[in-house]
Amino acid sequence: MIFITDFSSPIGQLVSQRMRTEEQPFCIGVSDPQAASELYGEHFDFRRFDVQDASTFVEALAGCDQIFLEFPANADLETFEYFIHYLRQTGLQHIVYLSSKDALSLPFTPHHRIEVVIRQTDIPYTIIRPSYYMQHLNMFMRDMLRDHAHLFAPAGIGKTCMIDARDVATVVMTCLENPATHFNKIYTISGEAAYNFYEVARLLGEELETEIMYTNPSIDFFRSFMMQHGLSYEETNEIIKLHVPILLGLADETDNHFLELIGERPITLRQYIKDHLSDWVNEEEGKAYDYS
Known part of the structure; x- marks a missing residue:
């Protein structure tokens, strides 16, 4: 059985849905199983799990031989490391960890440290390092795109590779199904x-048939703006961290690893935009954007 640690993440949800469709044996760790069942129905095996509460570990992992592990943005690194060390006491035979491409170039990131700790457990592991998710266009950037036709991200003029979370979930599934x-x-x-955000704005504009402006904000302006619009200091800093490698020119190296692993090409940015056009349409106006 496979244990999934973060059902709230895009990849965690995609992997869970695919496992359910393929009738794979799996369970999901959540802080409140009853609330999760009420929200998502009885189709999932939710187990009480809190990485900061060691008393939940034994029952959550009972009967599991693989784990799909993600580092939650709000988690304490030392506590998370304790949980990874605890896994040595279990019957787990495989850890699949969703890291980040930045772990390679920025060794001070939590992902780099977690990778080191995982390798120290002596449990067989697979580490997946995805690049910048295309889904960010639908998350913190969505409202500015939809309401003002502005692509708003502190990325400077640097280029970044982009990958669809659906493709990352496909890689995760492959590693869990053939450990x-x-x-x-x-x-x-x-x-x-790889694209800079001026190029991303152009692609968005072509598919939405309107002009999209990349505003190229400074980090200070971005932080101030996002906090004025409801994000916390911590949430805003997490977004800024995503873009530091792009600013530094460390995020533009492409590869064909998805093709090598899966046997097909990854979803292109243009196709991703086509698949999600409705996310950036102003429903009240019935058109892409409201310039008023």
Whole structure:
């Protein structure tokens, strides 16, 4: 059985849905199983799990031989490391960890440290390092795109590879379904093209048939603006951290690892935009944007 640690993340939800569709045995760790069942129905095996509460570990992991591990943005690094060390006491035979491409170039990031700790457990592992998610266009950037036709991200003029979370979930599933093939492997999944945000704005504009402006805000202005619009200091800093490697020119290296692993090409940015056009349409106006 496979244990999934973060159902709230895009990848966690995609992997859970695919496991359910494929009738794979799995369970999901959540802080409140009853509330999760009321929200998502009885189709999932929710177990009480809190990475900061060691008393939840035994029952949550009972009967599991693989774990899909993610580092929550609000987690304490030392507590998370304790949980990873605890896994040595279990019957787990495989850890699949969703890291970040930045772990390679920025060794001070939590992902780098977590990768080191995972390798110290002596449990067979697979580490997946995805690049910048296309889904960010639908998250903190969505409202500015939809309401003002502005692409708003502190990325400067740097380029970044972009990958669709659906493709990352496909890689995760492959590693969980054929574990021995992927033991002690690290896969960087970058995608086959890199873009600066002026180019992303142009692609968005072509598909939405309107002009999209990339505002290229400074980090200070971005932080101030996002906090004025309801994000906390911590949430805003997490977004800024995503873009530091792009600013530094460390995020533009492409690869064909997805093709090598899966046997097909990853979803392109243009296709992703086509698939999600409705997310950036102003419903009240019935058109892409409201300039008023």
